[in-house]
Amino acid sequence: MTGQVRTVDGRVAGRRGQATRQKLLDCLSEMLSSSPYRDVKVIDVARKAGTSPATFYQYFPDVEGAVLEIADEVASETAELTELTQGRSWVGKAGWQTAQELVEGFLEFWRRNDAILRVVDLGAAEGDKRFAKLRTKILSPVNSSLSNSVAELQSKGRVDKDVSPAAVAGALVAMLAAVASHQKGFTQSGVKQAELKPNLALLVYLGVTGKKPTK
Amino acid sequence: MTGQVRTVDGRVAGRRGQATRQKLLDCLSEMLSSSPYRDVKVIDVARKAGTSPATFYQYFPDVEGAVLEIADEVASETAELTELTQGRSWVGKAGWQTAQELVEGFLEFWRRNDAILRVVDLGAAEGDKRFAKLRTKILSPVNSSLSNSVAELQSKGRVDKDVSPAAVAGALVAMLAAVASHQKGFTQSGVKQAELKPNLALLVYLGVTGKKPTK
């Protein structure tokens, strides 16, 4: 499925090549976590990986290109998020449970990959279609699952006709992502982690079902 | 209130100086709208302003420093957002109206300043306290207003005791900001502008009041 890994100038990468390539990606990941995106330089990544800048350019066209690779890896790991919503009930106590677990899992996922997701978000917001596509790919499991849940409740008459499942799901996912990105901002303005999560879950539940949860 | 405008090396700026300074800020603003943040260079801004890089460094320590200035301007304009929430009712039809106007106004505000707000968001997410502070300053009118509204409804027993007004308000504002940043992402996945807004308003109303709106 995934075609062979190739260098910029077309050679196929062997074992050793793939190793250095991966090492560069790992080091880039670290750098993204520790310094502002704008200040991440090829030479720093290369130094950290114990290689030369020229080597970096063998495997990636530029920093952005490498970032896209990392984001692609993250997009693959996104499958685990599917479990948080697939086949879950949104009715009664079980529904409240679903909302809580979704929030918990989503925040954890975002926390684990915050550096790269931050950059993807920026790229998408700036209108770069490659980043935008990756962002929707990363969020799509949760997004479409929520959307389906709303649509199902709607077909049963439990949610108003004029609600757009896709719009609601998209907005809720955007909310979760944004809050995850700015968790520090919340704790700084006096909102504790412990009280943030249930309130998020409440908003998600309200958005999906249109009703208050029965706890 | 705002102390005199000063150059990096301490001189006070006169009329002419302030003009070029402002021109540099304007050009930077434009550049942020048209090219990725990572690719905005001092030399380009200077060229666009018809001056030299050295002049730029007279007024700002670096690109980031100039961005902070622009963001500060935006933070001052944020007063207009206060009108969208101050003294509005969240009860019955009037409440639904309030939610709609808030969404409309917020999205418009964000659209008008999207380039700079994008960068502020990034800086805050990266943990830069200066950007984080500016972000809360920009969002605080809407944020605290919503928070107060929830608290008020709560004191009247119309909202559950265990809801945290600050957490809910923060999450809703984050949602609005995130959706505004990624409006293109929505339209690309088949959600039209026209249906996005009422659904956002619905989520805001639900979050604040805990009930479905009466339209």
Add this chain to the structure above:
DNA sequence: TCGGTAAGCTGACGGCATGACAGGACAAGT
């Protein structure tokens, strides 16, 4: 064992951005 071939890496280089400084141009008052 021995080339042959492709993969893998780097030194070196022109080009460009950064950031600092000193000195020249300019406006305003005397």
Add this chain to the structure above:
DNA sequence: ACTTGTCCTGTCATGCCGTCAGCTTACCGA
């Protein structure tokens, strides 16, 4: 015209970017 302080830019050392030729290393078939 002269002085003063503001304002701008030419120039320079430094450092990163992105490319290339060329060297080393690993693999493979004979």
